[in-house]
Amino acid sequence: MSFKRIKDKLDQYTIDIRSTKTNNPLNEMKKIEENGFHISSDYKSFINEYGECWIEDNVYTHLREKPVWLVGELVPVELFYGLEQNDYDISESIKTYKEQLPEQIIPIADADGGDLICLDVSEINQGKIYFWDHELRDGEQDLFLIADTFTDLLKGYL
Incomplete structure (x- = not known):
């Protein structure tokens, strides 16, 4: 899916873009990558276009791996x-x-109630998207796969 198609998908929602774009987002992203992080190109394109943003519509994504407590x-x-x-x-x-x-x-990204949406920045699993449950601790699995790519995350919005 090209970034134009991603943008078309996101244009279906009310998005409050908070970024002022005073900094060059791609230069800022390079600084993050200097820590050994491998950031996927689809996520970089999103940050360059939208930066910090709230999705004002009720937007949900499917979990491919599901915590036992989650209904649905x-x-x-x-x-x-x-x-x-x-x-x-x-x-x-x-x-x-x-x-x-x-x-x-x-x-x-923030999910509801203190949970997070996370990006895998390893070389091997670069770009995979996870849901992090902030309440699970002490060796419990707290990361659950949402999508193989950031693009797949956006395509899966309901």
Whole structure:
């Protein structure tokens, strides 16, 4: 799916873009990649176009792997982090969740109730998208696969 088709899909929703685009998003993303993170091109295109943004419609995504507590298979996606050097900055979110997430997983969006949507930035699984349940601890599985790519995440919106 080309980025134009992704943009067409997102244009179906009310999106409140919070990014001021005062910084060059791709340069900011390169700084994040200097930490050894492999960021997928579809996610970079999204950040370049939308940056920090709220999806004001009720948007849900399917989980391919499902926590036992979840009724149904859907989780909400509310806010995508940007590069604005504020509370919703990707770099700040990486620092905030460094002790709770595996080092190859970075938070990219808020789900409901403190949960996160995360991106795998490892070389092997680059671009896979996960749901992180903030309440599961002590060795319990807390990451659940949503999609193989960021594009697939966006295509799956309901």
